[in-house]
Amino acid sequence: MDLSPPATATIAGAIILVLIVAIVVLGATGAFAQPVAEEIGDGIVRFHASAAAREADVSSVAMHPFPGRGATAPADFPVRVRFQRIGGRAAARIDTEPGTSLYGQGEVPPPLLRNGTRTTAWNFDAFGWGANSENLYQSHPWILAVRADGTAYGVLFDTTYRLRMDLSRKIVAVADGPEFPVVVIDRDSPQDVLRAMADLTGHPFLPPRWAMGYHQCRYSYDPDARVREIADEFRRRDIPCTVIWMDIDYMDGFRSFTFDPVDFPDPRGLNDYLHERGFRAVWMIDPGIMRDPGYDVFDSGTDHNVWVRQKDGAPYVGNVWPGPCVFPDFTNAAVRDWWGDQYREFMDIGVDGVWNDMNEPAVFNTNTKTMPLTNRHDADADLGGPGTHDRYHNIYGMQMARGTWDGIRKLRPEKRPFVLTRANHLGGHRWAATWTGDNRATWWHLHASVASVLNLGLSGQPLAGPDIGGFSGPASPELFARWMGLGALLPFARGHTEKGQHDKEPWSFGKDVEQTCRRALKRRSRLVPHFYTLAHEAATAGLPIARPVFFADPADPALRDVEDAFLLGDGLLVLPRTGMKSETPDVRLPGTWRRIHLAVDDDADPDLPELRLRGGAILPLGPPEDFVRDDPAAEIELLVSLDDEGNASGLLYEDAGDGWAYQDGEYRITRYEAISREGTVHLTATVVDGAWAPADRPVRVRLFTETGEHIAVGRSASLPPVTP
Known part of the structure; x- marks a missing residue:
């Protein structure tokens, strides 16, 4: 699969990169009007490019709730933001002190230490991502800076537009959208920065205790008899496992909220079978809804006018797994309410958790792997109001997870929702856990698991982990054993692999590896009280x-x-x-x-x-x-x-x-x-x-x-x- 961006995007990115480097080396060439700095909390200052930019700043996706106007910032606040234009685009710059180490940026490849790296906050279907991948599935416009003496500050670039972050010599951020605020949290330690960040962006959800166990998945366990076989093998072999996941093949023609009448004729019975044996069941739901008159979800969505629209006003149609699909506009509260109600049957038949996938949103047969940036969203006022997809692309998956979480809580108020999302944005930790996407079964990806999970945690997302064993490609017995040993000790522990690969269950590599996996997962089982305390x-x-x-x-x-x-x-x-x-x-x-x-x-x-x-x-x-x-x-x-x-x-x-x-x-x-x-x-x-x-x-x-x-x-x- 060709993962390279389109040529026009590559050229534009290269031009911006050259300009960023020039600014970093030579200094700013085009400053904005006098910047405005306001204190919005103890040791928290929001910087605006100008008084006009401050007046235009009336909403935030990342900060919850949106902080109102603040008093004039102290003159001795230790961090200063300089605004400028690079290649005609709005930019912000922070000069860092010698010995300052930079972290965060959410879902990024290694290294853990971000100094010297360049990253783009732009959600992308990054199958098989690697060391040179500039952007993955999520966008976290956030930097954690730790000074030489151990004091620290956090930087939030409060924009949802595509954002290029260059940390080669200092902190430089360039957005494809309008002027954006920059929020800086200054504290005595990195831990205190993260505490303040949670207060500012919202605290993560507390998952149900069962989510702390081991999860087993593949693309796909099909038919339902195979799901039962997997469950029985875990119990027969005395290997701890709490959750089994159903990937897309359980659906009828890949239509979300349906079940294949031949391979999954009785999903309630399957859930009951799993529950009787101590398992929970998580089922996948994608955002692309097949354009198929007579399919009740499509008909209902059309009646409720929920679809993302082209610039000419017609519903946008893009190809995904089912074929031609329309896409709910999750930036709108009424659409999220409609979406949440689609889970009614899911909850009624005993589904325990939901996996939102393909929600960058991914679209096939396009150079950009997503929908046109000129598409229109009827977004809520507190998200910024109606606008184009270039503004709301990065929060599409976040708002899908929000609608899913809210819908599940409404339909099953006695339980805590558990939602896993592939795409997200800073602040989306309020509704969903995540994983590091479609990795590969390589030693490099095993090593990358640690840095990727740590930087997500340093960006507000505590519940994350890799596909244990690697999603793509064959794993050697030694690699799989080592990965299970590590993955069982990460916050979210799930084994997963793609179609066409050999099995990657704990017993698939011989008795020695099976015994290692058993030990690893018994460790996980014993540590559940500790993991739950940390959650x-x-x-x-x-x-x-x-x-x-x-x-x-x-x-x-x-x-x-x-x-x-x-x-x-x-x-x-x-x-x-x-x-x-x-x-x-x-x-x-x-x-x-x-x-x-x-x-x-x-x-x-x-x-x-x-x-x-x-x-x-x-x-x-x-x-x-x-x-x-x-x-x-x-x-x-x-x-x-x-x-x-x-x-x-x-x-x-x-x-x-x-x-x-x-x-x-x-x-x-x-x-x-x-x-x-x-x-x-x-x-x-x-x-x-x-x-x-x-x-x-x-x-x-x-x-x-x-x-x-x-x-x-x-x-x-x-x-x-x-x-x-």
Whole structure:
């Protein structure tokens, strides 16, 4: 498949690139009128190119809710934005201090450290993307800058138009649209920047607990008997799996919201079969609706006037999987309401989650791989009002996910929606998780998994992961085993592959790889309490689930470019081997980090990442289970690693696993503390937040020291002491 952009776009991009380089090297040649800077929050300044640009700025897609006018910004605010024009286009520039490291930009290829890179925020069907892909499926016009001393600031270029970001020597952004505001958040640490970013752009959704388990998918499990076979194999082989996904072939002629009458004649029965065995079911929905009179979704959409229109007013028609298709205008609230109601039968037959794919929007048989930029959207006023597709292309997938999430919540109000989207924009984390798109089964893509997920987390999207094993191309047994070991420890863990490839289930590569996958997924199962605690922290504080190691010491320059290791929370270090012949990364963080294991012999498997627990941390684990249950763990294991003062602590968040009662205080956050006194380690458990009473359940304590592992068993109402 030819992934190159059209020649005209390539030439235009090259011209802009040359002009950007000239500006970076020689300085600005065309400044705007006097810029305006207003403080819209503590340490948050919004810069406008001019007073006129400020008056025109009345809406924001990324910021929620839209902040009103602010007071004049302090004269000593440490970051300054310069506005100019490059190639006739609106541009903004920030000069960076020596030693400043740049991150973010959402879904981008490696490296993690973005200094010296050029990226375009323009959602694109980037099948088989690689190191030189300038834009992928999502657009995050956001930079996280970490100064040499560890203080940090975040930069939001508040535009939905195509945006080129050049970080070769400083921060330069050039938009295809009008003048755009630039919002800067200045804080003492990168963590504090992300907390403020969540307050500004909206906090991520809290997923149902089952979403923390392992997900199995392929393009496609077809017919329904194959789905049942896959489910039964997981249970028969004692390999944990919580979710099975249905790709596009379940549909009748690729028509969204339909089921093939031959291969999937009883979708309710299939969902029931999966539920009885502890699985959840996620089904795909695409935005392209087949232009087929008599197809009820097409007829209803036509009656409700929901389609994106050409500049002449006629509904736009583009080819996708079903053939000629029309496309809902998700930028309009009434259309999103109509769209949400289309899920009624889905919810009625027991669908647990929805996968929105192809929503850049992808269109076949066009040079641009999308619809014409002159198409018209009847957008809501708070999105910017009616306009052309060049303005709303980047938020099409975001607004589709929004309509899906809102519709599911309306139709099934007792449950939390779970939506996965391929295309998104900064702020879309409020409604959907994501994955890193159609990767390839290569060692480079395995290595890329870490940096891609970390930069998404540093851009406000905490729930992300790659297609484990690689979507495109064959995987070797060693590559698949290594990828499962890593992928099982990323926030969103899903195996997936395309048609025409060999099977990529955990048992598809022989007994040795199957055993590695079993160990990896039992690790995942045991870590579900920790992942769910981190998901709650993401939803309340805006911190990512997977974190770069420089979070342990933002001022240490040696940690700034580490992209083959990461933290889960602030206390668990993951050290994967991401190259064919690579060794475990030698990452040196401040303090003590003790090697741990989660199950018998898992730390002896060379294809599983090494795990280290920070001195001063307590890690709560659940039991190894075949699937994730809604209820809190019936028993808890506490892994304890004392700091130099003989202390340790850790948190565990628990609620009903689904539903909304947690918003009314129906949850429990337990703080576990350990202190060493006279050669014995004493532990306590205190509920520090939530209306739930303390738990009383079996507890196993494992204390890791330089002399080995020490175990005590008791109950959580009175935690047992441990004597090393």
